[in-house]
């Protein structure tokens with residue numbers, strides 16, 4: 001069964017991305033509307049994620065829609081051994097659209113093949129989380145006025161951090177210059193560097209986050225360096241503070257630079273950065289509501 | 304000369320030649336030859352200049368669709384398919400890597416939905432030259448050496 005779904009950011013063309021971002025801007029200008037009046041949206045969280053679920057549910061509630069669902073697998077039928085297919089078919093009898101988070105990779109793609117209604121992937125394990133990418137893009141466009149020709153520095157865990165991979169894929173439509181800053185253990189994987197080369201996208205790789213490294217940067221995308229990723233804990237202790245952003249580092253950066261972070265953060269951004277006008281991560285999270293409103297209404301053919 | 308004779312010994316059917324010996328049984332399995340009524344003969348550890356040791360399969364009275372034999376390309380890209388009619392070699396087929404591989408290969412990612420739900424697997428060929436395949440579901444990319452038959 002095929003229908004419109006958003007499973008992976010690569011499901012969207014450049015034109016589609018731009019059109020969704022325009023719609024998100026319209027929702028930001030007017031976030032409370034009755035456009036989802038009479039619609040039922042299911043949020044199926046087979047693993048808990050309060051942050052993402054609240055963002056989706058806020059998006060729906062502000063547009064007058066109703067929400068059904070569950071917030072962790074213990075309360076869902078999958079804990080009774082029901083297949084994902086059966087759960088999805090059952091819920092697609094009730095809801096007009098399904099938002100799902102699942103710990104198993106590829107679960108959302110499979111759900112989109114068996115569902116009668118559109119699926120939005122709110123992350124499948126370590127695989128895809130496309131609405132995160134849409135809110136990142138929205139935040140970039142809003143703060144820079146454009147997505148074209150930007151210099152984007154990604155810092156931290158570039159190996160396992162899927163948000164940076166998806167952002168890289170999405171930004172590849174817009175002639176970016178990338179700057180990858182990561183410890184050797186967590187470097188950007190070759191497949192993404194090969195992808196950049198094949199597309200003629202310029203990139204540099206560094207080990208150290210310092211003033212010089214970010215002097216030309218428009219977007220500074222910070223990610224968490226997680227302890228679990230290190231086989232050698234000594235290595236972790238060595239690098240964990242090297243990738244901490246402090247106010248002092250930002251003194252000579254460009255006026256238009258904005259700092260993004262998918263949140264939650266731990267130690268990688270010092271609290272003293274929060275009041276810097278270049279800090280954008282909390283607004284970025286708020287933008288998630290508008291981006292998700294745009295994605296939902298687009299899939300339902302309402303905007 | 305001896306090899307010619309072996310091939311010619313088949314009256315009608317298909318000879319699959321130049322299979323690396325160690326994957327003979329995988330090829331038999333991929334073509335589902337365990338369950339056919341046809342006469343199937345195979346030999347392995349035959350001497351080959353190219354492969355060192357090669358295997359050969361002969362299936363009487365059976366001609367494979369290109370799609371079917373293309374599955375072998377996953378494991379043995381250099382295998383040769385010879386079509387025999389009336390003891391004569393009438394056609395040689397070359398193998399082409401398929402664009403999509405459905406329910407033939409297992410995904411090596413234990414957290415992939417295909418390993419957690421009763422369903423078909425599906426891979427897309429990412430790069431024919433370097434033999435890279437992408438799981439349609441978990442989006443992992445694997446190379447031909449990592450392929451495991453389902």
Ligand SMILES: [Zn+2]
Nearest residue numbers: 410415438441
């Ligand atoms: Zn997979």
